[in-house]
Amino acid sequence: MSVFEHRSYDDHQRVAFCQDKKTGLKAIIAIHNTNLGNALGGCRMFPYASGEAALDDVLRLSRGMTYKSAAANLPLGGGKSVILGDPRQHKTEDLLRAMGRFIDSFNGDYVAAEDSGINESDMRIMALETSHVAGFSSLQGDRGDPSPATAYGVFVGLQLAVQQRFKTSDLKGVRVAIQGVGNVGYRLAEMLHQAGAQLWVSDVFAANAQRAEKELSARVVDPSDIFTQDVDVIAPCALGATIDDTVLNLLRAQVIAGSANNQLAYDDLGAALCARGILYAPDYVINAGGIIDVYYQRQGLPYAKAHKHITQCITDTLKEVFQRSAATGEPTNLIADQVARNRFDPQSSAMGCVA
Numbered sequence: 001m002s003v004f005e006h007r008s009y010d011d012h013q014r015v016a017f018c019q020d021k022k023t024g025l026k027a028i029i030a031i032h033n034t035n036l037g038n039a040l041g042g043c044r045m046f047p048y049a050s051g052e053a054a055l056d057d058v059l060r061l062s063r064g065m066t067y068k069s070a071a072a073n074l075p076l077g078g079g080k081s082v083i084l085g086d087p088r089q090h091k092t093e094d095l096l097r098a099m100g101r102f103i104d105s106f107n108g109d110y111v112a113a114e115d116s117g118i119n120e121s122d123m124r125i126m127a128l129e130t131s132h133v134a135g136f137s138s139l140q141g142d143r144g145d146p147s148p149a150t151a152y153g154v155f156v157g158l159q160l161a162v163q164q165r166f167k168t169s170d171l172k173g174v175r176v177a178i179q180g181v182g183n184v185g186y187r188l189a190e191m192l193h194q195a196g197a198q199l200w201v202s203d204v205f206a207a208n209a210q211r212a213e214k215e216l217s218a219r220v221v222d223p224s225d226i227f228t229q230d231v232d233v234i235a236p237c238a239l240g241a242t243i244d245d246t247v248l249n250l251l252r253a254q255v256i257a258g259s260a261n262n263q264l265a266y267d268d269l270g271a272a273l274c275a276r277g278i279l280y281a282p283d284y285v286i287n288a289g290g291i292i293d294v295y296y297q298r299q300g301l302p303y304a305k306a307h308k309h310i311t312q313c314i315t316d317t318l319k320e321v322f323q324r325s326a327a328t329g330e331p332t333n334l335i336a337d338q339v340a341r342n343r344f345d346p347q348s349s350a351m352g353c354v355a
C-alpha cells in the first residue's frame with residue numbers, strides 16, 4: 001500500500017521517513033495541516049511491531065494535533081514524529097542527535113515536544129542539533145514538562161462533564177476510576193482528591209498505583225478490571241484506543257473524561273456511547289492544556305496566561321460541544337471534529353465535509 005492510500009492518510013501535507021544507519025535511527029515525521037500555523041506535536045519513541053504500525057500511529061497522532069490545536073484556538077498546525085525502537089534499550093545520545101537533525105531539516109515547519117518514551121533530557125539532547133524543539137525547561141525560562149497543564153485541563157473538562165451529566169459541579173463524593181496514574185493521571189488524581197472525589201486507580205506499573213493508594217486514599221484495581229468498576233466517571237490516562245466494543249458493553253460509568261489521545265478505538269463508538277447515555281468529553285478538547293502551555297512557553301509568557309487560556313478555552317469549547325450534542329443527538333466526538341474543522345478548514349466545513 002502506498003502512503004497516499006493509507007487508511008489514516010487523511011490529506012497529510014507532508015510525511016518524511018529517516019533511516020540513519022550510523023546511529024540506528026528509524027523515524028517518521030508527519031505534518032497533517034498548517035493552515036493555522038507551523039505544526040507542533042510530540043515525538044514518541046515506541047517499539048512498534050512494524051513500520052506500518054509506526055506509520056499508522058504517526059498519521060493518527062499528527063491529524064489529532066491539527067484538531068487539538070484548532071479546538072484550543074491556537075495559531076498552530078498539527079504534526080507528530082515517531083522513533084521506531086525501545087526507549088529502554090535503543091535510545092542513545094547519537095540517535096537523539098540524529099533525530100534533532102531530522103527535525104531541523106523541516107526548518108521550523110515542524111516543532112517537536114516530548115511524548116511517550118521521550119523525556120525532557122532527551123529533548124535537551126535534540127536541542128543540541130535544532131532550535132525547533134519545545135517542552136523542556138531551559139535557560140530561556142521555559143517551564144518544561146507540560147503534564148501539569150494537561151492534568152489541569154482534564155480536571156476542568158471532567159468537572160464540566162460531571163456538571164452536564166449529573167447537574168452538579170461539586171465533585172465531592174463523585175466516584176472516578178483512573179486508568180494510568182503516570183505524569184498526567186497522578187496529577188489529575190491529586191486534584192480530584194482535593195475536590196473530594198473518591199478514587200479508583202489502575203496502573204501496570206504497580207508502584208504508581210500504590211502511591212495513589214498511600215497518598216490519595218485511592219482504591220487500587222487490577223488493570224484488567226478498571227472499566228468494570230461501579231463508578232460515575234472513567235478517566236483513561238494511559239493509552240489510546242482503550243474504549244472498544246468490549247469495554248463499551250462493560251462500562252458502568254456515565255461519563256468518560258481523560259487525557260489519553262485517540263481514546264475511542266474507532267469513530268462510530270461515539271454514537272454507541274451516546275446511545276447508551278454515556279457522556280464522552282472528546283479527548284483532544286480536554287487534553288489540550290499541555291499544548292497550550294508549550295505554546296505560551298515558546299512565546300516567553302508566564303504560566304498564569306496559559307492557565308487562563310486553558311480554563312476559558314476548554315470550558316467554552318466543551319460547553320459548545322455538549323450543547324450541540326444535546327440539541328441534535330449527534331455524538332460529542334463528531335461535533336468536536338466539526339468545531340475544530342470549522343476553525344482550521346472553514347471552506348471544507350462549509351461544504352459539509354466532516355472528517
Ligand code: NAD
Nearest residue numbers: 146147150180182183184203204205237238259260261290
Ligand atoms: P505516562 O507514561 O507518564 O503515564 C501513563 C501511565 O499509564 C504509566 O504510569 C503507565 O504505567 C500506565 N499504563 C500503561 N498501560 C496501562 C494499562 N493498560 N493499564 C493501566 N495503566 C497503564 O504518560 P502521561 O504523560 O501521563 O500521558 C498519559 C496519556 O495522556 C497518554 O496517552 C498521552 O499520550 C496523553 N497525553 C499526555 C499529555 C502530557 O502533557 N503528558 C498531553 C496530552 C495527552
